[in-house]
Amino acid sequence: MKSEGQAWAVAQLGEITAVSPEAFELLEIIDPARENEGMTVVVSVNCKPFERREGGIPLKARERLRISVPWDFPLDRPTVNFTHDRYGAFAHVQWGSSICLHQAPDVEWQATRGMFGFMQRLGEWLEAGAAGELDPVGMPLHPPVAYPVANFRVVPTQNAPEPTETYWSGYVEIPREASHAAELGRWIEQSEEVPDIRLASVILLPTTMPFEYPTTVWDLIVALMERGVSLTMIRLLMTIGVLRTGEGKCAIFVLGAAMRGVSGGRLLQHLACWRMDVAQTDKLRAAAIARTDDNPIDEQVFYAWAFEAKVEWCRVLEDRPEIVERRDSVSPAAYWRGKSVTLMGCGAIGSAVAMMLAKAGVAKLRLYDNNVVTPGVLVRQGFDRRQIAYTKSSATKVNVEAAVPGINVIEAHADVAQALTDEVRSAGADSHRHRA
Template sequence: MLQGPKTALEQVRAIASAPGSPLELLEFDEVDDGGLHIHVSIDCSGIPHHQGGMPLRARERFHILVPKGFPFEVPVLVVSHKRFLGFPHVYWGYYLCLYQAPETEWNPSDGMLGFTERVDLFLRNAAAGTLDRVGAPMHPPTTPASRRNDLPTVIPKADTPPTEGHTWFGFATIENISRRRIDITGWKSILDEEWPDGPVAAAVLLNGPLSHQFPSTIGELITALQERGVNRNTLSLLLRCGLIQTEADAPLLLIIGAPMRGIKGAEGPKQHLTAWWIDPETANRLRLAMPKTTDSEELRSLRADFEHTYFTILEQQRVHWCPLFEDRPEIIVRRDGGTPAGWFRGKSVTVWGCGAIGAQIAEGVARAGAARLNLYDNARIKPGVLLRQPYDDVEVGDFKADALKQRLQRIRPDLMIHAQVADVRQGVLDREDWHDGADIVFDATASRSVLAKLEWTRKTHFHRVPIISLVFGPRARKGMLLVVGPGHSGGPFDASRSAKLRLLTDKRGKKYLEDFFPQTAGHAFQPEPGCSEPTFIGSYSDVASLSHLMLNAVPEILESLHPSEAEARFYSPSIDAPDNTGQLRYRIDGRLQSHDLTSGFEIRISRSAWLQMQRHINQSAWRFGRRVETGGILLGERDESLKLMWVDEFSAPPRDSTLTATEFICGTEGTAKLHEQRNRVSRGSVRYVGMWHTHPDSLPVPSATDIQAMALLSDETGGLLAHSLMIIIGTPYQRLALATYAFSQAELREGRFTRLCAVSHPPSALQAAGS
């Protein structure tokens, strides 16, 4: 006797010999395959019985079939009678299904003690009629395993039609996906005026359940159907209808449904479907029995006799049940239900870049149930990328966008995919509809020029859509995720600048600064000699884990994000992060936006800077009076190419400034030093960009004096080609009025300019106080 069965027998003996044990060991038999059959008797007199429950005798005899692989394989419990036939979880009348999921429920360490405890639990629930508890999923029936392994698998995709309490006859429209797979794509009643044009299976949906173990022979199946109102003649007519719709020498499928799926106690259980495979030879013989309009009475009689005789022969044969895997929405509970990925279900998603990150993102949202996917990339697949990108060797030389579309189409044939071989900068961002009408846009190009072009295009052709940017560090050990709300004042380019400033003020941010905002360019990894496209070092596991970690965070962020906000997250998912720096999160407020209509510059003022400016105004009013002008210099960043200026700080007036009721002349003392200090600390992101001042009780329109002061400041701190920003805060009607002007150096030198004045009224502490 093998060690496993021997151990099982010893454990059963120990259980039986325990004082008061209800189990009695009767005998045991070794079997040829190395297993062991243990015959036991169990005292059931103390198990309460309820109406509808399984009737148990005072003592019941059971047979435990112990596999040779025990305890790593679960034993089986059977009986030698059919008294339990028809009760839940009893198959073939003798097999008691103790475990719904043996792989997870069976614990080898519990051995036969755990097994007998499960037997006791089963018998108590069976006697009480609670094996399928109200509110719990009903255990579906089973079909006998076919002895053929060449049958196709049937996949129901479409929900069954309502039967309204009657037996339904008709067709299941089918699609032959491959030699091994048939999909059910729809249903058509036999009473409809028009029958399907394409391939079909005959179908009957019963109004009552069958046994939990479906019949194994055709005769048993015919009898079971007759007991539920479908007699042999009706079955014959249904098969004939199916044969009419099926080509000669082709097999026939009969789909049989019974309401045995769903939640116990719920109204209207769903149809449990099975598929009877009728081979071409049998189908052709059934065709011979079908009467034709041209038949004589004698031939019609011969066909009827043949059909009767042939059915008698068929009754002795086995039913060949096809494997059937459910995919009906009314039956299937998605395995990703309740996960962040569910956010993408039914969404339209655009992905820029189909490389290491983009391919992972696209596949993630495709599997999550996105309704439409737009893919853009202009690169071809190179041999070297196969080690970390989801492409095949045979696809080397193909365009990534096309190959990724084909891959995702194999995963989700129903997914609408638009793939375009194009450089995002020209093929997408030159269009007004750069967003494709998508619900969300992912930038996975890792291209600063793409982010810059997006900032420009979004500024001129604004559209409310969340934009996501994902970037890896040089060794794929760190990731930067930028999530920009649909109404944020800037795009990911703007958000990355804000994220950099937040990292600079966070002691935990140093290691991320070196990866994403280095002071000096590090050694770029070039995978081929002379390669002009530096990339990162990282394996498929690195890429996949970090990409999906960031993808999972996107829905969570969007759920809590105000449309005007953005969020930056930095990831370092490694075991070398004991100081809790494995993830940093920064919520980024939107900025106040103002425009200089003449120069085309957009000015974005941080909320903290705006509040700082109001404090300077209040302090000046307290010291010098409300009608005295005040001001100072502006610190931030300018981008001449994008025509953008960011304002992060309003300084107080320099010491040598002149403050009167008629003018403010901004001094220069200390401005160069302040510019250099901010420039150094911010790694070039905060520096002098211009000056600001107030016009109490008047409109924010610049004067000649203002221009002279600006020119003097620019000589101290400005660039030769850079525009200088002037912000004027007027207070007509006790309300802050904001106007911004970006002057070129030529305008400042010559003192001549023409300007359209665009005035806005941002919220202010002054307003709140007066309201």
């Protein structure tokens, strides 16, 4: 059985075949066995007219493709695969054979054109793929794929170091973490003294990685060795990483490759992160501590794990300034970025304004208020019960610093007259006053 939409797809493919029998051949149609299932269509496309250039996909004269048409076509878009995995190493080909036809499907898929538009897009993709122009100059590069396994997020916040001709190795601080996410802070080169704090181990490559990252630890190690990173260095970095990970926590590892940016422009580091489960982290740490010259037990434990383990890739939420652009960069809020601001009053309005200013990027915030947090104000002011009896200025400071780490906040339990006196004495010429 076919849905009405799938029947329309078959009719459109039939029209394409009738008009261009040499360019397109409909080989097989596999109907869905039941409702709400997809329909499979096998087609053959003539690729002889597509010019083949260096770096392009070496398409055969005719390529056989498998198109999956969903039950709710055209509201849901079709997908297409090669019937082999020979082109799996190329960008825009995932899982060995899946063609990444739309980079932004919600915008690019035109339901009203149905299979006519789909096949036109497929032809354009094959032509560009053969010519090596799937990433045209001036357009964003297709990122590599590390399929997330762990329900865990990693948030890089500072620009990544640029690796040398070989690679950059070291660590990155983890200043904040929870059960579901970790934030990455300052980068620490391996030649620097390694601080006794929570760290993730890092390798940054000046070259590329495969477009589909390895799924086993040993395959990942082999890929790094092929790019000039020694096995000794890999093991050393991982050992330091587990030693700087507390008991009951997962060790985190960061891998960078020069695969982010605009085609033809400067390449930045594409960061991928993976983690080691708690049991293995604790096991490797114990082995590293127990190691002696006569009993290198940590090496035995490492290799036993590396040959068997899967890579637990995590989702990366980018917050590096070199990668992301603030959503308020062209809004009026951008005026406050880098300013020094004095706020007189930290009540219902003042505490909210303080938070807005902090998120807008002020460099320095002075807070004045002569009241304390009482139970009655909790229903309409931005404080919680744990802050009862705090001064409002100190409670606002705590909230602001939690939301925007690193901001310079000075607070005083003082009235407006005292605040004005302090302001007159202050040498900060670039100071803006707001009473709330």
